[in-house]
Amino acid sequence: MDDPRQLADRLESAATAISVGAAALDGVRADPGQLGEDAAGRPGEIGRVLHAQWSAALSARTREAGRAGARLVEAAAGLRRATQAYAAADGAAHDRLRRRGA
Amino acid sequence: MDALDHVADAAADLLTRVESILVRAGAPAGHPVWPLLRRVRALPAEAVGAVVALRPAALTAAASALAPLAEAYQLTGESAARPVAWTGPAADAFAAQARALAATDRELARSVRATIGYAEAVTGWAAQSRGALAQTLATVLTSAEAVTVRTARATPEAIGAAAAIAARVLATVAEAYDRAEALHEEWAGRLVEHPEQPCSPDGPASGANTTVRL
Secondary structure: OEOHHHHHHHHHHHHHHHHHHHHHHHHHOOOOOOEOOOOOHHHHHHHHHHHHHHHHHHHHHHHHHHHHHHHHHHHHHHHHHHHHHHHHHHHHHHHHHHHHHO | OOHHHHHHHHHHHHHHHHHHHHHHHOOOOOOOHHHHHHHHOOOHHHHHHHHHOEOOHHHHHHHHHHHHHHHHHHHHHHHHHOOEOEEOHHHHHHHHHHHHHHHHHHHHHHHHHHHHHHHHHHHHHHHHHHHHHHHHHHHHHOOHHHHHHHHOOOOHHHHHHHHHHHHHHHHHHHHHHHHHHHHHHHHHOOOOOOOOOOOOOOOOOOOOOOEEOO
């Protein structure tokens, strides 16, 4: 079982992995022309529809990845803040007990 | 270059002659080429050009490039769902947040896998369409109608032969684009963007009676 700091590390690593995965999509943007969008008649019309569908799907995946990475970074930061607050509270309690015992 | 590139080059002259005859003399009344011309809304050479232009290499590359993102979401979902040595109200609040993160990332992994599936489906459709058209053109090139179109001028036989060749080519292209339309509809609902999820701005709150292994 992990402690909260280890979980925060894992979440940050996951955010990085998602950012790297999303960055790889930039290299495969939907280049126009590969689905015959410029063709005449129905083939061109459907080519444009498929290209638009593909382009929209890639954009959606990129935006989702941006939000997912941000959510993980926020969660990790919140976890670290909470962990630090508990450590500070523990330290203060330890000091109080030591003073009473002195 | 695949079979279609080779055979389309070889068929270019024949298709130009076919179009020339049909543009000058029309096709026989009631010939099956008429509804096909209305369905494809392009002449045979243009329709062949559209299929020749299908080069979905970027979609193939995308399927490979998307795989690590799907894996990252999957791993994140599994990581966030793992138990943590931490108890108390703040731990409970965080556990709820982690469950939501895990569920969202599993959904996102599914969206990415669907996008990979779409890229593969479009690539497969393009390959199948190119193969089918290559076969049709190869058949047409060696047909008796091709000999008639090449040797006869605008005689009724040549007009009939041109209409028959045009009908075969357009039927293959029309079938290919029927499949493309079905593919578009089939995938439309599976590629939609996952809605934005609200996220706690402060993370887990501190609470009383909390135990954490530091």
